Amino acid sequence: MYNYLEGIxxxxxxxxxxxxxxxxxxxxxxxxxxxxxxxxPLGMTLLxxxxxxxxxxxxxxxYAPYILSGILMWDFLIFNIAGGALSFVQADAYIRQYKHxxxxxxxxxIITGLIVLVMGMIGLVLWVxxxxxxxxGLCWIAVLLVFPxxxxxxxxxxxxxxxxxxxxxxxxxxxxLIMQAFWFASPVYFEAKMFREGGLSKLVDxxxxxxxxxxxxxxxxxxxxPTLENYSxxxxxGVLFFILTAWVGxxxxxxxIFYL
Amino acid sequence: xxxxxxxxxxxxxxxxAVAFKERSLKSFLASTFTRKKKSxxxxxxxxLKDISLNIQQGERVGLLGHNGAGKSSLLKTIAxxxxxxGGKLNVHGQxxxxxxxxxxxxxxATGRENILYRGLLLGLTPKFIxxxxxEIIKFADIGEFIDYPIKTYSAGMQVRLAFAxxxxxxxxxxxxxxxxxxxxxxxxxxARDRITALIKQSKILVLASHDFSSLRSLCTRGIVIQKGAxxxxxxxxxxxxxxxxxxxxx
Numbered sequence: 001m002y003n004y005l006e007g008i009x010x011x012x013x014x015x016x017x018x019x020x021x022x023x024x025x026x027x028x029x030x031x032x033x034x035x036x037x038x039x040x041p042l043g044m045t046l047l048x049x050x051x052x053x054x055x056x057x058x059x060x061x062x063y064a065p066y067i068l069s070g071i072l073m074w075d076f077l078i079f080n081i082a083g084g085a086l087s088f089v090q091a092d093a094y095i096r097q098y099k100h101x102x103x104x105x106x107x108x109x110i111i112t113g114l115i116v117l118v119m120g121m122i123g124l125v126l127w128v129x130x131x132x133x134x135x136x137g138l139c140w141i142a143v144l145l146v147f148p149x150x151x152x153x154x155x156x157x158x159x160x161x162x163x164x165x166x167x168x169x170x171x172x173x174x175x176x177l178i179m180q181a182f183w184f185a186s187p188v189y190f191e192a193k194m195f196r197e198g199g200l201s202k203l204v205d206x207x208x209x210x211x212x213x214x215x216x217x218x219x220x221x222x223x224x225x226p227t228l229e230n231y232s233x234x235x236x237x238g239v240l241f242f243i244l245t246a247w248v249g250x251x252x253x254x255x256x257i258f259y260l
Numbered sequence: 261x262x263x264x265x266x267x268x269x270x271x272x273x274x275x276x277a278v279a280f281k282e283r284s285l286k287s288f289l290a291s292t293f294t295r296k297k298k299s300x301x302x303x304x305x306x307x308l309k310d311i312s313l314n315i316q317q318g319e320r321v322g323l324l325g326h327n328g329a330g331k332s333s334l335l336k337t338i339a340x341x342x343x344x345x346g347g348k349l350n351v352h353g354q355x356x357x358x359x360x361x362x363x364x365x366x367x368x369a370t371g372r373e374n375i376l377y378r379g380l381l382l383g384l385t386p387k388f389i390x391x392x393x394x395e396i397i398k399f400a401d402i403g404e405f406i407d408y409p410i411k412t413y414s415a416g417m418q419v420r421l422a423f424a425x426x427x428x429x430x431x432x433x434x435x436x437x438x439x440x441x442x443x444x445x446x447x448x449x450x451a452r453d454r455i456t457a458l459i460k461q462s463k464i465l466v467l468a469s470h471d472f473s474s475l476r477s478l479c480t481r482g483i484v485i486q487k488g489a490x491x492x493x494x495x496x497x498x499x500x501x502x503x504x505x506x507x508x509x510x
Contacts, residue, residue, distance in 0.1 A: 014380040021377070025368070097359060098381050099340045254343035258276045 001246065007101040015104040019111035026112075037119035041071045048189060056194070061131045062221075063191075065124060069216050070188040072120040076113045077154065077209075082179055083109055084158030085165030085172040092260040102253055106158040110151060118147075121216075128220050135223035142226050146215045149231070152238035153212065156245040163245075163252040166259045186210060208237040264353030264432045264463045266315040266338055272346035273308035273337055273488075307333040309489040310347070315464055322479035322496055323468040324503040330488040331468035335359070335435045338466065353432030353463060356382075358423070360437075367411035371402055371421055374410055378425045392428045399450070400424035420447055427454050430461035437468045452477075472500055 008015075027033040048071075049064040056063075084106050088095060091105040121143075128135060165171040186209040187195055195204050204210045211233040218226040308330050315321055323331045336342050337349065339357045365374050375396055379389035397406050400421045405413065413421070436455070452474065459465050459478060469475055475482070475496060482499020484492035484506070492502045 010383065013386055014383070017377065017380050021366070021369075028368075094381055096341070097357075098383070100381075100383075255276065257341055257343075 004101050004103075008104055008107070011100045011104050014100065015108050016111065018105075018108040019115075022108065022112045023115060034119065037116045038123045041068055041075070041120050042123060044071055052189065056191075058191075065128050065131060065221055066191065066217065067189055068120075068124050068127065069220065070213065072117055072124060073213055073216065074183065074188050075120075076117045076150065078176075078179055079113050079116075080106070080109050080154045080158045081161055082172065082175045085161040085175055087158070088162045088166045088256055089169075089260065095257060095260060102162070102256060103155070103159050103249075106155060106162050109158065110155050113154075114147060114150070117150075124216075124220065132221070132223075135220060137219075137223055139219040139223065139225045142219050143216055145231070146212070149212070149215065149234045149238065153208070153234060153241060156238070156241040160241065160245040160248055163248055163256065166256050167252075182209065187213065208233055263317040265317060265350070266313070266352075266433065266464060266466070267350040268311050268313040268338075268347065269349075270347035271308060271311045271313075271337065271344050271349055272306070273333055273342055274345040275305040275307055307488050308337060308344075309487075311490050312347075313483070313490065313493070315466070317463045319481055320459060320465040320479045321467070321481045321483060322475040322499065323466065323483050323485060324470075324475070324499055325468075325485035326507075329485045331485055332359070332437050333488075334485065335437050335466060335468055338433075339435055351433070355433045355435060356426070356429065356431030356462070357435040358426050358437065359435075365410045365418065365422070368409055370409055371397075371406040371413070374421070375425055378422070379428075382426070382429065384429065396421075396424045396428050399428075399454070401447070416447075423451060423454075427458055430458055432462060433464045433466070434458060434462040435466050438470070475500065 023034070027036065030036065032039060045064050045068040049060055049067045052058070052067070053060040053063045087105045087109055088102060091108075094100070095102065095105070125140075161171065161175065165175075185203050186207055187204060188209070192204050192210065195201065211230040214230045215226045215234065218224045218230070311334070323334065325331050333342065335357070336359065337344060338351060339355055339359075340351065366377060369377065372393070375393055376386065376389055379392070380386070400417075400423070402413075402417060402421055405417065410418065410421075455478070465478070467475065467479060479496045482492070482494065482496040483490060484499050484503050486506065491506075492499055
């Protein structure tokens, strides 16, 4: 295990390069370029909150940042987990030639995703500062913790999906569907209180996605510190994924090359 | 300091056959509704059979065998790319390998960018690559095309660039798979010099090739592989003789 992590560190120039070149190629020849990371979620937020605030009779100025925070985090999850299933397949030219730890090919997506997420978060913070300046306080520092926690939760899961997705190519399309199911069952766009009023409190209390979102939402949108429960739920989920992935990787890591 | 060595003891390698069986719903339905005569059973491929081999520091080994005999499989096993299914494999030393030269280029990026990418893939630092860049460009003889995207290159230019990058750094153990024979006559000569120089730096060379003259000039020991099994191990001249006899005999 230690050797494996050391191998990841040794290859650091390679995966940072891969992540940055992914970003470059994504925005190549586009006029707005990296600014799409702001514009895309902002535009989506405006569209959705315009409809939802009427449907649910909520105040649009307060509801829109809620949606935006949901979009940003959800985009990160979809990109890494659903996209992760094919990350070894896409890197086959490298895997066939040089023996790097395979987890660097999911890390590549994590890095790209984090950069896009940070850009979007800056937009979110600015928006909240204008609309709800009363929330600003020391507790905003807590938001920074969401980045290491995301890495801990999503990197092992994406790697696990990549191990399975290389062998079973049906996983990638199936994951889009599964993620959609999780989306409906989580307070991503819908407010948590809607679930509670509908008698679905369990979908909130035992849902790592809810706790993950709370780490961002409690400080920014409510002006409160996230609870210890929020953190421990996320970290426990991350550790669980990590153990599971390490266990699967023991046999799967070596055999991936056969299924490319 | 421990010297470099490669040691294989009763090594077996199987390719998992499930990897190439088609398991789609479409083919499943098709096979239930059409009556097939007899489907050919695909079983695991036994690519390397019970190979025991010791290569010590300073040896230059040539691998001979027909296409599909297992030369590349053996090289990739030594490189640690394939997991062995039985036996023991021990490799000590840093491996540099040249397998499929054209693999891993990014067609939309320029030649200069690709030097960086490939260098990073090989585990080099950006600083080191910058130092080597001019030398690589000069050796590959790409000229002003180096700032054009790789997709505009001819096949020969791609191979030359790949070769120049991969051979710009030495290692303890050099694994080469059929790379000599790429490019035009002029480049061939340069490539041979470069490889000879690399071989001098590296402690161990394993070369798979069909080119007898380069095998003779570069290697001292020869190994003949047939259908995944080692059939001969000895001096390079004897190995070539054995291989030629096999070709004539069958």
